[in-house]
Amino acid sequence: MRQHRRTLRLLGSLLLVAMAASVTGAAPAPAASPTPLDRVIPAPASVTPGGSPYRITRGTHIRVDGSRETRDVGEYLAKILRPSTGYRLPVTAQGAGGIRLRLAEGPFGAEGYRLDSGRGGVTITAAKPAGLFHGVQTLRQLLPAAVEKDSVQPGPWLVAGGTITDTPRYGWRGAMLDVSRHFFTVEQVKRYIDQLALYKINKLHLHLSDDQGWRIAIDSWPRLATYGGSTEVGGGPGGFYTKADYREIVRYASSRHLEVVPEIDMPGHTNAALASYADLNCDGVAPPLYTGTEVGFSSLCAGKDITYDFVDDVIRELAALTPGRYLHIGGDEAHSTSHEDYVKFMDRVQPIVAKYGKTVVGWHQLTGATPAKGALAQYWGLDGTSAEEKARVVKAAQNGTGLILSPADRVYLDMKYTKETPLGLSWAGYVEVKRSYDWDPGAYLPGVPGGAVRGVEAPMWSETLENSEHVEFMAFPRLPGVAELGWSSAASHDWERYKGRLAAQAERWNVLGIEWYRSPQVPWGAGGG
Numbered sequence: 001m002r003q004h005r006r007t008l009r010l011l012g013s014l015l016l017v018a019m020a021a022s023v024t025g026a027a028p029a030p031a032a033s034p035t036p037l038d039r040v041i042p043a044p045a046s047v048t049p050g051g052s053p054y055r056i057t058r059g060t061h062i063r064v065d066g067s068r069e070t071r072d073v074g075e076y077l078a079k080i081l082r083p084s085t086g087y088r089l090p091v092t093a094q095g096a097g098g099i100r101l102r103l104a105e106g107p108f109g110a111e112g113y114r115l116d117s118g119r120g121g122v123t124i125t126a127a128k129p130a131g132l133f134h135g136v137q138t139l140r141q142l143l144p145a146a147v148e149k150d151s152v153q154p155g156p157w158l159v160a161g162g163t164i165t166d167t168p169r170y171g172w173r174g175a176m177l178d179v180s181r182h183f184f185t186v187e188q189v190k191r192y193i194d195q196l197a198l199y200k201i202n203k204l205h206l207h208l209s210d211d212q213g214w215r216i217a218i219d220s221w222p223r224l225a226t227y228g229g230s231t232e233v234g235g236g237p238g239g240f241y242t243k244a245d246y247r248e249i250v251r252y253a254s255s256r257h258l259e260v261v262p263e264i265d266m267p268g269h270t271n272a273a274l275a276s277y278a279d280l281n282c283d284g285v286a287p288p289l290y291t292g293t294e295v296g297f298s299s300l301c302a303g304k305d306i307t308y309d310f311v312d313d314v315i316r317e318l319a320a321l322t323p324g325r326y327l328h329i330g331g332d333e334a335h336s337t338s339h340e341d342y343v344k345f346m347d348r349v350q351p352i353v354a355k356y357g358k359t360v361v362g363w364h365q366l367t368g369a370t371p372a373k374g375a376l377a378q379y380w381g382l383d384g385t386s387a388e389e390k391a392r393v394v395k396a397a398q399n400g401t402g403l404i405l406s407p408a409d410r411v412y413l414d415m416k417y418t419k420e421t422p423l424g425l426s427w428a429g430y431v432e433v434k435r436s437y438d439w440d441p442g443a444y445l446p447g448v449p450g451g452a453v454r455g456v457e458a459p460m461w462s463e464t465l466e467n468s469e470h471v472e473f474m475a476f477p478r479l480p481g482v483a484e485l486g487w488s489s490a491a492s493h494d495w496e497r498y499k500g501r502l503a504a505q506a507e508r509w510n511v512l513g514i515e516w517y518r519s520p521q522v523p524w525g526a527g528g529g
């Protein structure tokens with residue numbers, strides 16, 4: 001009899017557990033153990049775990065100081081947390097405890113932050129709003145992946161106790177999107193921006209023109225967009241950004257603390273422009289629009305004055321749309337421009353960029369001409385690049401040209417992972433996740449002075465990529481590795497540990513609906529589906 005009663009009691013409590021589970025619509029919460037403070041990408045500069053965790057509850061406030069920008073970061077965080085927690089999470093200037101975002105003097109630089117977590121709350125301190133924003137990305141990764149969901153989840157919402165102090169290794173942590181070979185809508189660009197922000201990428205380089213399409217409205221040369229933008233690789237409809245569209249991209253990027261770096265690729269890669277205006281051609285004859293994937297066959301006419309009127313107008317209008325400091329003028333693969341013409345062209349075009357208040361960025365072929373003072377060269381060579389070409393880049397760096405490193409056989413996100421990868425190209429080889437991560441930007445080009453390397457950038461060329469799913473499949477899981485190369489110290493570099501942190505990101509990608517490649521090099525756990 002007593003035995004029977006015990007069984008009943010047991011059944012009763014099982015029933016209660018089952019009922020509780022059905023109320024929340026999920027299995028009972030597992031024993032709460034918060035994500036360790038060092039399970040973050042990019043790896044933080046310093047992590048000191050300890051003390052009690054903080055628990056976000058119904059009563060949590062997000063406390064900000066008076067500034068507009070701090071409040072914006074607070075609202076951004078609240079928008080992520082509210083749907084999944086179901087809490088109100090008011091963003092307020094009053095009260096104590098909770099999640100606090102504060103600007104203060106300190107050794108944080110333009111983008112660093114400190115995150116202190118304990119029973120009473122989480123405080124993120126930074127000297128600038130960008131630092132608060134990056135601290136918020138860290139906080140996001142410390143919370144369970146379910147926090148990204150858009151419906152109420154059971155929690156609990158614990159942040160491990162301790163302190164993270166963090167500053168980036170490099171100021172340029174970029175991602176490039178080629179919107180020319182295939183056009184991407186404003187919404188698709190915003191989606192990518194959100195994914196970049198999660199890993200503290202701070203530059204969005206938009207490749208706005210190429211042989212296959214001109215993607216930005218220029219009022220003084222309207223056919224560039226209306227005709228030159230009317231197709232893409234494979235013959236699809238293409239498209240272009242109106243100035244309002246473009247301003248919206250810039251605004252959205254800036255709300256995620258990314259600076260947009262627009263690129264007009266010149267003097268090669270210009271068939272779309274040459275097709276739109278016959279006068280731009282040396283022979284005065286406009287070629288047809290182009291939808292293939294060859295490179296190196298087009299060139300602006302370096303000997304004609306109208307070429308520089310055109311460049312002046314385009315750069316003036318683009319500079320006016322660009323709050324950021326940089327304007328990228330391309331300069332790669334000008335195979336049908338003579339060396340003499342290339343040098344002449346760059347000598348005339350770089351001062352135009354300066355005249356409109358911007359700093360020149362060019363692909364590293366620019367070092368074959370005379371880079372303007374303060375210009376940055378984006379290196380996209382690979383192991384097999386000739387010693388002579390590398391030497392030119394090293395010499396330019398020794399003479400003061402800053403470098404952005406985008407080695408094609410490491411960080412070109414359009415390279416296939418393996419020969420089985422259904423998307424992408426392979427001219428720089430196959431680039432698996434380990435190869436993409438396992439190099440040091442500071443030591444990559446021997447002879448380059450330390451300060452010359454300004455950072456890294458991961459280009460996404462879109463000859464084979466047509467939509468967000470394609471872009472994501474190529475970016476994930478390589479993009480977080482490039483972000484870590486740009487942010488984290490060389491001393492923290494360690495593939496064995498990195499791959500474990502990377503595996504832990506997969507569940508968040510799944511919740512966010514991000515496509516990703518299940519690389520066999522990474523120990524994806526249960527969430528690796």
Ligand code: TNX
Nearest residue numbers: 295332333363380414425461
């Ligand atoms: C090289 S990188 C190019 C692009 C192609 C890319 C494809 C560079 C500056 N030029 O025109 O889209 O390879 O991977």
